[in-house]
Amino acid sequence: MIDFKRLDGLIDPDVMPHASIAGIGAGGAASLYPNLARLGIGKLVLCDFDVVSETNPATQAYGAHETGRYKVHALADQIAAINPECKVTPIVGKVQSLRADNMTRVFDCSLALAMTDDFMVQAWLNREACARKIDMVFAGGYPSGAAVEIVGTFQDAIAAGRGCQRCYTFQRYQAFANGYQEPPSINSQIFQAELRNALLGHLIVSLLHLRAGSALGNPELARRFIEDPLLITRIDPAYAAASDEAFSDTPESFELFTSRQWPRDLPPGFVCADCGAAPEAATGHLIAANPEEQKHG
Numbered sequence: 001m002i003d004f005k006r007l008d009g010l011i012d013p014d015v016m017p018h019a020s021i022a023g024i025g026a027g028g029a030a031s032l033y034p035n036l037a038r039l040g041i042g043k044l045v046l047c048d049f050d051v052v053s054e055t056n057p058a059t060q061a062y063g064a065h066e067t068g069r070y071k072v073h074a075l076a077d078q079i080a081a082i083n084p085e086c087k088v089t090p091i092v093g094k095v096q097s098l099r100a101d102n103m104t105r106v107f108d109c110s111l112a113l114a115m116t117d118d119f120m121v122q123a124w125l126n127r128e129a130c131a132r133k134i135d136m137v138f139a140g141g142y143p144s145g146a147a148v149e150i151v152g153t154f155q156d157a158i159a160a161g162r163g164c165q166r167c168y169t170f171q172r173y174q175a176f177a178n179g180y181q182e183p184p185s186i187n188s189q190i191f192q193a194e195l196r197n198a199l200l201g202h203l204i205v206s207l208l209h210l211r212a213g214s215a216l217g218n219p220e221l222a223r224r225f226i227e228d229p230l231l232i233t234r235i236d237p238a239y240a241a242a243s244d245e246a247f248s249d250t251p252e253s254f255e256l257f258t259s260r261q262w263p264r265d266l267p268p269g270f271v272c273a274d275c276g277a278a279p280e281a282a283t284g285h286l287i288a289a290n291p292e293e294q295k296h297g
């Protein structure tokens, strides 16, 4: 049994053991799940179809000794060795084609994490999150290690007219609808995924504490994230720094690891096919939006 006393004053011991997280995708996210177990999370349902390959130890939190094992099985053993009180349910398969009982296990969790890098799977997951009325967080990295992105679909945000992951990444949906195709594989190095995992880990802890009404765990982080649930943190100082781009007011070399929330940028008349939000119906932001930022999405 783990002694959690070094988390005193930071993590509420009554919050984490009662929370359950579904992790869909166990590639770059691999280290996130054992770290949630270190914080005392009660239950993890992990879904991935893939096995550990010889290329994985270079970019994901797997060892050469785990080659050939299903990733979710390797993770279950890693977690059992860290915190045996964390209940892990490993599910091997593609999330869209799971048996009904496994599908229920995934979507019955307190929070679902969409950690795949496949746009079509993420789009499917967002439709499910909206239809099943569950909260889901999507996280990924940009090509060439330029930046990381975290987007959320939150029922509170939808109820307030702010929308879902599809609303906040409308331009991406439009690009795919216009025939854009993802490259078959994108190289990345581990610190890109670890930066994303660390930011996401803070948001997960915050969200669980916010929901539980605890003052610990920095609940303000999640409260603000839900206001505009699209966060981009750039790694390459030159990323989107040109005059007409998203970080144009934060020029190259001016700030490092700039992290920013972005408001939605939807065309007039847009109605989200997934969550039903329409821009005209949106309520105000609690956080003052910079008019300059409104131009970008």
Ligand SMILES: [Zn+2]
Pocket (backbone or CB within 6 Å): 163, 164, 165, 166, 167, 168, 272, 273, 274, 275, 276, 277
């Ligand atoms: Zn939406």
